[in-house]
Amino acid sequence: MTDDLNDEMAQASTAMFTQRSIDAIRAQVHTALPSKEICGCCGVNIPLDRQLAVPGVELCAGCQDVKERRDRHHPASKKGMRYV
Numbered sequence: 001m002t003d004d005l006n007d008e009m010a011q012a013s014t015a016m017f018t019q020r021s022i023d024a025i026r027a028q029v030h031t032a033l034p035s036k037e038i039c040g041c042c043g044v045n046i047p048l049d050r051q052l053a054v055p056g057v058e059l060c061a062g063c064q065d066v067k068e069r070r071d072r073h074h075p076a077s078k079k080g081m082r083y084v
């Protein structure tokens, strides 16, 4: 009897968690869609060409380049340090 109740509660909280995750992802996708006109890092104007070419762009080409190089230097952070 109590096991059934626990199962129901577990399912309910899992459903709530899943819904919250979906909401969070939706919010991220929604806020990521409009391109920024000004670089979020250095504050220069992002060329319209770049805004159109990269939907949701937040950084100018220079800052994006720096960010990608930095990400490449720390690939383990996304893979749970498995290869370290």
Ligand SMILES: [Zn+2]
Pocket: 039, 040, 041, 042, 043, 044, 059, 060, 061, 062, 063, 064
């Ligand atoms: Zn920049």
